[in-house]
Amino acid sequence: MSQRKTKAERRRELLMAARDAFVEKGLSAATVDDIVAGAGVARGTFYLYFSDKRAVFEALVDEFLAALGVRVRSIVLGPDEPPPRAQLRDNVRRVVELALEEPGIVKLALADATGVDPDLDDKLHAFYEGLRSLIDESLEVGQQLKMVRPGDRRVMVAIGLGGLKEVLVDAVRGHIEADPDVITDEIMAFLAGGLLVDERLDG
Amino acid sequence: MSQRKTKAERRRELLMAARDAFVEKGLSAATVDDIVAGAGVARGTFYLYFSDKRAVFEALVDEFLAALGVRVRSIVLGPDEPPPRAQLRDNVRRVVELALEEPGIVKLALADATGVDPDLDDKLHAFYEGLRSLIDESLEVGQQLKMVRPGDRRVMVAIGLGGLKEVLVDAVRGHIEADPDVITDEIMAFLAGGLLVDERLDG
């Protein structure tokens, strides 16, 4: 009736094989041969599903971004809504969970992907810009509501984003305990009060 | 007395040409040809000064790490010393200044260098581990002195390091204002109090 595998199945196999190859060998070192060997298909089959190596990586990133979009929800204020900090916490927690579920993609998209291929860089750059804008707008609202301290939001965004990225990367690398609760709590503590507590630190 | 160029001068020319080539084309896309063309020497000459492409990059990173080591000083407690927070601020500021002086290296070492070449990764990994340990030990002391809030230090390190990296990269990329004072102040504010100020955020 149909082929041995549906097109969607084949595509997924190639996607997973590509992900594994990229994670194992690095983005530029992984070859199309590695990918097709992993998927158990012939060389040419790859090109029936993806126009080139860059395209698989883009598809991988796109999937991850879509999954991320599902987990992050705008914070809504209202009497029937959970308190904002709880909503924020839920968002952080869902992102941490996603990262722990997809460690390979996290390594690729957050750590490995820059500076390898100018075209890929564009993709990543667009992604991060979107993320930055999202956080920036949230911070702006927060500042207007006096929930977020005043300050240069671009720097806040950078610290927040960089901190989150590094935590997730470290978690999937096993450098820090892969417990979403612990990680989420620490991130929230950082956001809520920073690191330093003792007034004696002040000059 | 000596040749037109001393060995050290040639080496430096190659180093600078390599840095520029890496920054402009990316670590894996930059070729030895790009480097020697930039340095104005013949192809073979490169190999008189560096064993291979990886070695130039390592030398570049080593220089940067050495410069970093010079700027970061342990925080010393004592009646005749500046207050700890001021010492911390000075460290942060010197690092920010170094980053702004060497934007190319920052892009390379902090943003582009992972996932390209397993050997290079090792180098970077060792560097980051050293940095992590340094920060971790500082935090440990801080916690013992009740200057740093309790919590999982590995996560704290990750957030702090990731946040710092991202800020520096964004600064050299021009995404955020390249004013060391502004950047330093924002980082210190983040460390001192996080982001969130309003109690209404709590559930």
Next chain:
Amino acid sequence: MSQRKTKAERRRELLMAARDAFVEKGLSAATVDDIVAGAGVARGTFYLYFSDKRAVFEALVDEFLAALGVRVRSIVLGPDEPPPRAQLRDNVRRVVELALEEPGIVKLALADATGVDPDLDDKLHAFYEGLRSLIDESLEVGQQLKMVRPGDRRVMVAIGLGGLKEVLVDAVRGHIEADPDVITDEIMAFLAGGLLVDERLDG
């Protein structure tokens, strides 16, 4: 009664699509994909009608040669026949008309087809040999009848055939006016008197 398309119709569609693809992209650059896309059928269908790419081209050439055979008639001498030169002129004119009707095939068969594929070369070679023999025999009869000047007939054939080919190719390419009368007249003038008229040219 029958399918949507008869076998012959499908075959013709493929043939025309192949002709267009060959003319547009060149014989070796045109792919089977181009052909089936032009014919609106699936890849495998092509191989139900032709054994391979070479076979379509052969079929195309065969059709053209057959059409050519219909237009070229032996010159017959006799009291009730038109004068020989008129018969020759009619032959030339019919060939010119065929060429102008089938410009694509002319480009393919007369201009593009050599040196691409050894197998195709054989086909063309056989065709040209046939044509050469035909002309050669006609010239032989002409010489015996003192209608054609004496001389090395192989060279005469080559000049005549090459001249005719180039005129036709130029005509379908639009380099010379596509008027069969003008072209035929010029060819006849050339055959009848060459190019040079002035005795002063002689040494």
Next chain:
Amino acid sequence: MSQRKTKAERRRELLMAARDAFVEKGLSAATVDDIVAGAGVARGTFYLYFSDKRAVFEALVDEFLAALGVRVRSIVLGPDEPPPRAQLRDNVRRVVELALEEPGIVKLALADATGVDPDLDDKLHAFYEGLRSLIDESLEVGQQLKMVRPGDRRVMVAIGLGGLKEVLVDAVRGHIEADPDVITDEIMAFLAGGLLVDERLDG
């Protein structure tokens, strides 16, 4: 002092190997591997001398065109000059001789080169256009001097050029006797008087 071979020698070796490979296998079927094998150098060496396959072919054609340019001289009228027809004959003869000296290039440039690669076509097209213009201008002068019969010069050019090409190709292919005198005489006879001599041919 210098390399084993000078750059010019290597280049010539590659050029000759390319010519042989192109002639033997056809323009599109010949691979870079064939060429380097013929020249006895490594794969990469080819690309030190030519940017790609098209570039070698262009170089080959350019050389041939230059050689052709040396052999063809404008016809000069004057009391101390040889008669025009003798000058024309010398030109024809020198071209025939060149063709017989460089049979490979003749096959390539005159017979095989069209329709294979659009880029190569441009090259050839430019060549032929130059040749056409040259002949066209000569014919125009000839017509003004009443040395050439009136008529559509574009068609005359096509017949003349096509005829010459075919004769040369046939000669290098061995289809007609490779005697420059015979060939030249026949070409001159054709130009001077065409093929048909008997008035009875006229209607």
Next chain:
DNA sequence: CATGAATGAGTATTCATTCAT
């Protein structure tokens, strides 16, 4: 009859590295 997914041999091109001069 028709399909189109899968195949895999074939090829151009790049580039780090070597070494004779």
Next chain:
DNA sequence: AATGAATGAATACTCATTCAT
């Protein structure tokens, strides 16, 4: 020390052809 010609392994990508459905 410096050169730069030469190397050749490595790799992405194409496309004619097959065959299970």
